[in-house]
Amino acid sequence: MLRYVIRRLLWLIPVLLCVSLLIYVLMDLAPGTVIDSMITEQMTPEDIEKLRQEYDLDKPVIYRYVKYMWGFFHGDLGKSQVTGLSVWDSFISRFPATLKLSLVSVVFGAVLAIPIGIFAAQRAGTIWDNLTTGFTLIGTSMPSFWLGLLLLILFAYKIQLFPAGGYQGPSSYVLPAITSGLMMTAITARQTRSSMLEVLRADYLRTARAKGVPERLVIRRHALKNAWIPILTTIGMGLSRFLAGSAVIETVFSWPGIGRLTVEAVSQRDVTLACGCVIMTSILYVIILLIVDLLYAFVDPRIRGKYASGSRKRKVTA
Amino acid sequence: MKRFKLVLAVMLCVLSCFFFLAGCGSDQGNGKDSGEDTEAGGVKYREELDVIIDNTKIAILDPHSPAAGTSSATWAFQMIYDTLVADLGDGQFGPDLATRWETEDWQHFTFHLRDDVYFHNGEKLTAADVVYTVERAKENPGSAGHDKLSIVESVQAVDEHTVEMTLQSVNVEFLYYISDSRASILNQKAIEADPEKGTWIGTGAWTVSDFASNEYVVLEANENYWGEIPKTKKMTLKYVAEESTRLMQLENGEAQVCFSINANDYDYVESQTDKFVTFPFTSNNNSYIAFNMNDPICGDLNFRKAVASAIDREEMVASAFNGYGEVNTLGTFWGFRTEFKNENIPIIPKDLEKAKEYLAQSNYNGETVEIVSAIPDLIKTAQIVQAQLAEIGINTTIKETDPPGISAYATYADNKAQMIVYVGGISLNAGSTKAYFYPYGSYNRASYKNDEVIALYDLAVSQADPAEREATYHKIQEIVAEDLPYINLMNTTFLVCCAKGVEGLKLSNLAYHDLTYMYMIEE
Amino acid sequence: MGSEINDRTVQDNKELVLEVEDLIVHYVLQEETVEAVNGVSFSLERGKTIGLVGETGAGKTTTALAIMNLVPDPPGVIKNGTITVCGHKMLDLSANQLEKIRGKDVSMIFQDPMTSLNPVLTVGDQIAESVMLHENLSYSKAFKRAQEMLEMVGIPGTRATEYPHQFSGGMKQRVGIAIALACNPKLLLADEPTTALDVTIQAQVLDMIDDLKRELGTALVMITHDLGIVAKTCDLVAVMYAGRIVEYGTLEDVFDRTMHPYTEGLFNSLPDISNRKSQLQPIPGLMPDPTNLPRGCAFAPRCRYATAACREEQPSRREVSETHTVYCSAYDDPNFQIERTRGRGGNG
Ligand SMILES: Nc1ncnc2c1ncn2[C@@H]1O[C@H](COP(=O)(O)OP(=O)(O)OP(=O)(O)O)[C@@H](O)[C@H]1O
């Protein structure tokens, strides 16, 4: 098990090298550099040249990349090129906003999605199933930008029930969480439905019913437990996607999280900050998927058996 | 039974969300429902104001950072810090942290500081802080603070409250520089203790209680301020990325002031006189056409004159800016509020016949000329230019990019553009126009170089007599009017939209607005 | 509610644990309808065993599921019939009432042990579950009972905390038996409980079921196509073909006084150990497609005695004795005898 975790974590290294190189090269290809927004009308040519040298802009991109990654592998995420503040501090100061919204969205999404998915699976082929399928289709295909604005117009402008933006009290979570959670709900509900459909045909449910297990327990204890793995995967993917910070949702709702931080970093050509954000979110992504993988073992004893191979106390039957 | 289950699940979900949120607490700690009032002499002032700033954002609270060059950063700086002298307008300066100052030759200055000023951390303001500030600014090239203070050759504290500065050379504009909020006085001890947040400490009327880069800064009135204490208790300057929600926030009370309402909503906001008050200000920033002087086509004066005769500024104001702008009537490229503007130079009138004549004499032969532009309003302007040029037979294409893209495209040394339609900052101070006309000037998108102009700029800063300086700057304007590297188009009028009752806002044509004493009277 | 019915009906039918009357079950699919069970009737007394024999697809499992009222719906539809288990009309009960009867009065050992156990629950929990449900025991007591049940089927009680994938196929089948027997049901439906097992284990399991039956007085429906098992365990035999019972009687009736040509065919297809040289005589042809049953006797196309009338009309019912019934029109001819009886020199 530990070996497995370590192996998975080692995979992070090539992943991080790839994403960081990608972001460096892409941002180098974009027109403009970080110093462009710093130039003022009173600067002399010498000042500008000095700035260029300070940011190594007179050297090739690969030099800057290697320099940055060298620092990174020595535990230094660097300093924002624009503000000069530590990238790590910037990331950490913004992370709570994204984390809280992500958790609320995931909880909202999952808590709604699982009953919907089960409901649809139990009524597969009926009008109810078609209705929920329609809902999930709308949910997955609706652009969140558009949905967010729609909710804003309705609930912040017309009814003025929730704030139109900002990261404040509980009420400010509602609209962004619905916007991002709805997509999550739709995807998870669809996944729940299909994996429940598969499980609902299983023989062991018939065994459970033959024992006189009430239908609600048949679903909850016997079926859902077997359907968990794909559902968990979907939720885990959703969570890690949210944690990367949805630039769109954070922009629409003025949410000061990682998504906004990254967008601003890219638009200001702040390569170190952008790269730092991407690296951190990649790490989170890999770790969450790893946790989900490990959760499989809790849900499914067969997988647990695989991890525990060797150390299992195996008794021989008489 | 099953329906009941579903309902229960939904209720549980909502409940758990709320419990979770209740635990989260308030992070920014403001909101429309918490804005109570202070009562004074029968007039009730709203305690909290939320201000939606313009698109320039506040990246960092440090006047010596290269990222602090934005206009909205200056709003925060003016609230948090104080400068040595105050700009009273029309070339006049009054006391601020310095009660008085002396200079004989515009090179050696002595400032006498107030002795009742304390920083937000409780430290007393001393001459050492001024020395520290100047030296720190000089060490940070690329920052606006550096721009203002790098001409100081040496600075020393004579005693606790007296500072002497010597400039590298005579500069009659020095007081103007140090009245800028980016030349504000910082606290040595605070910055040395915490390099990142130490710069949040000033002597100003407002203290910083929370800040998120490019998102918001939360300010609280400084009850121990040495000057007048603001009527408002708390002010949040926030950036709202999504343009369409700004008006919503204004309407539902999440913001009381907005500097960046979409121009399409101006008419609506102005018509709602029972809800809103509006304050217009016209920016000193010029939108312009720049020609790459090294380009075979654009480098030809006849071509540039043809363009100048073909364009119709009125149409640009009307269709790209819904009428919210002023046609720039100067015959040269200069800020319309910038000192020493030369109003005697005639503007080239629209005359299509003339334009065609110029074009015939030019070396333009039907090539397609590329116009680079960025920002929606200016891209719209570029499209109008394109249509107007088509009337005299100039073919153009428009290349859209973003602001950093413009800078990358057209630098003095490596100019990849042919024509650029963009907007540029020009401050009230005449010397700032150098950025457009000096070789390697930071805004010199025309790659313009004229030795006579260079000499005149160098002359002007040494001329203590305003009349002499005026003559020099007028001469510069005449030369660039003839060379025509830029055609100025218009100045945008912005509407600051406020909830009814907002007053005390001091607007600036440079967008360096002063919000320090802004307040809102509640009915 | 359940107990009310219980009180009233138990007195009426003291001896009969199971009564199936004219059961018809179809699987209605999109394009076709599978006529899986077409009018099955039989009954079973306390402590007795009935063997349901027949080829694959004859409708044995479907009949058993119908007894539990567990025919998967959709596609299964119980078109007709009454089923009485310990006095409960299974087909008329609400879901709630059914849950109280299943696992307690009647339980079932399923055909495929590999898929019948829930892979994510420990076997102990799976056994304990029905104990908790029906006997209102605490978890720890129920779990202890589960361990006892495991011991009873020959698995160490300590393995109750393991999961099905840690068990062999035969052990899984025993777990299935333990689950079915956990609450001492009055009626046990054993659907081919031994097909997944090797021969030695088969015998053990059969012995075990037999012991339990004797100990607990359970009535048993033994579904199998193995006539040897029937001979070993059953008191009554019902031979099914294409969803119908073709011959019904005591073990002796069916084995020694075989009447139906299909039953005869089944015996002929068994290897004869005493006469190794004799040829196996499998029944020629295949069972008719249950979506498209012939108009007349379903066995007629494969029956060597079949007449034109057999193909046209449903076979007539003939009560040979008080316990022995056969469905075959050939006996309309009073002189008709199948070869098996002919060889033994006469009928009865
Ligand atoms: N869920 C179902 N959907 C459609 N048809 C089914 C279903 N279950 C069974 N059938 C059909 O019903 C008929 C009877 O099936 P059943 O399982 O009762 O046979 P069986 O006698 O138990 O056979 P075996 O000895 O192979 O177990 C078969 O033709 C089968 O294909």
Ligand SMILES: [Mg+2]
């Ligand atoms: Mg079967």
